[in-house]
Amino acid sequence: MSSTKIRNMEEFAAVSGISRPTVSKYFNDPDSVRPSTRNRIEEALERYDYRPNIFAMNQNRKLTKNVGIVVPYLTDPFFAEIARKLEERCTLAGFRPTLYSPYGQREMEVEILDSIRSLKPAGVLLAPLGRASDHKAVESFCADVPTVLFDSDIEGVGEAFVGSDNFSFVSQTVEYLTRTGSPPCFFEMRTPANPNANKRRLAYIELMERHGHEPRVIKVEGEGWAFEQIGRDGALRLLESGGFPSDTVLCSNDRLAIGLLAACYEKGMRVGRGEGCALRVASHDGHPFSQFTCPSLTTASHDYDSVSDRAIATLRDLIEAGGRFDARTEMLYPANLILRASA
């Protein structure tokens, strides 16, 4: 390794005795140059370790390898997990992912989208904030940049949507709970940020009616993304004033359930399906921590792998199709019901 620092491709081309554009070709595809010149470049590479500047690379490229990934709230382990999987698969597919999160803030989502435009991305994977999104901004972004939505859908926006089939989630939990005990009440936030929550409530109501049971929806107060806190506070208030209308509670999502379990524990209310248990609790999402709650949480889990695989595959197809599909596609994956101790 020589001590002289190589500052750019020009300098590296000089020391390797090849013209810069040929070196450029090599870095974009080592097989695109003659074996003899490839050897010369790689020999120089060993002596001088140089790496092209990725941002300059993408400056004047027709099609970059950049992919933006946006999740609404990265400190939510659910989104962190799906982001990790997407990043991993994205890299394997030969793209260069960059991760963003607006942390629930409307203006920040808009800024991120603007920032992503500068990236000149080949494509974007976007899980929008939902209710808090600036819909016009998102729409105009998707009109300019090839985008696949995931997790939370905005009708007609983006070239495709890949997500989970909320009806399947609720159908499996309601069916299981009803079959093995009593029909559940539904525990949720009053004004959920995410459209999936609404779909789940509607599915719950429809399924309960279909089975001939009266749906009971419990809406707890609270805004924002501190779901566990909201779930616990709501459950505490409920337990102190009469309790739940059923011995079986189905939570809209696992984070609310985590809060609810904490409230039950505080109140000495045993949760589970064995004897001595006063309440059964199930939920939706397959949150990474759902297996470590007390008791461990029965949940209808996202098919993380399928969703992320499909999202990346769809994005790749979209990019290869030149950024536009003939028709907007929607891929919904059913849940995997994970039976644990809580129900």
Add this chain to the structure above:
Amino acid sequence: MSSTKIRNMEEFAAVSGISRPTVSKYFNDPDSVRPSTRNRIEEALERYDYRPNIFAMNQNRKLTKNVGIVVPYLTDPFFAEIARKLEERCTLAGFRPTLYSPYGQREMEVEILDSIRSLKPAGVLLAPLGRASDHKAVESFCADVPTVLFDSDIEGVGEAFVGSDNFSFVSQTVEYLTRTGSPPCFFEMRTPANPNANKRRLAYIELMERHGHEPRVIKVEGEGWAFEQIGRDGALRLLESGGFPSDTVLCSNDRLAIGLLAACYEKGMRVGRGEGCALRVASHDGHPFSQFTCPSLTTASHDYDSVSDRAIATLRDLIEAGGRFDARTEMLYPANLILRASA
């Protein structure tokens, strides 16, 4: 809003009737141009919404506003939380943060550092992997790029370190547990990835000896970053073969404690300090979920705000000092002991 799309600063300068360099000045500091021209630019801005390409901006800048933030494992809510705070403060300080995580992988950390070089960052906030890091790569990176290490220190590397005082963490928990009950045993992974774990064990041993108690360190098997799983499996094995050597357990970190609490719950072992409780459990970190465990977890919490404030302030000083300090500085913040139900 006119329909003609502005593609670059040249075009925008044309429609606003101002020269491009002046427009450039405006975007770098709106106050650096005369109010009248500022108005003209901002009027044009309303009609044509144009935004400079951030990557082109930073291409030929003396000092960019880019800041790289690297955390070892972003799906760990602790790191997600600290990353969020850093991002937020970074933006407030006028920088443009970009977040990266190697997810525990050595090669990925190296790749990220290379990628950050391309960013031409004004500075970098780096929480290295620790044991898994390619120390030479990290060192040579820090030699080239102004870097402040945080969370986990590598001696002599980087211009400064901002983190938590592990001794203070353990000192507070050991003191509290001993004062209000019996001296704790110490629960940890056999080969922790993070150097803080080692410092905590050493602090525990020293403190126990100082108080005249025999230190008892329990090392559970397991590699990687699935701490909850490792903690639960280890605790289950322990509980099935004689149990803990003390009725008080101090966990090296909250994620292990979460696993331990799950194991105790499974085994019907009541945790807490009231009557009927067989075990007291405390821990370190102030993990975002520690307040929702069952029981809620007594923990010595990082001073998240101070650490992130200080990290950003140090980085800003470093940048203003031209990228180098005369001497490497180390800032260690004491823990905040949070008393909850588990101990």
Add this chain to the structure above:
DNA sequence: TCAGAATCTTTGCGCGCGAAAAATTTTAAT
């Protein structure tokens, strides 16, 4: 009114690289 200061425009270059066109080398077929 006018000098001096402040600001703006013009011009030209540089960042680090990709893309298309032009020139060269290599290959294959006669």
Add this chain to the structure above:
DNA sequence: ATTAAAATTTTTCGCGCGCAAAGATTCTGA
């Protein structure tokens, strides 16, 4: 060996913007 075609390399230009110097314009205050 000759030559056209194919493969490869080099030349030239462009991406979108920052930076700097020199000249032109506008603003300030006595």
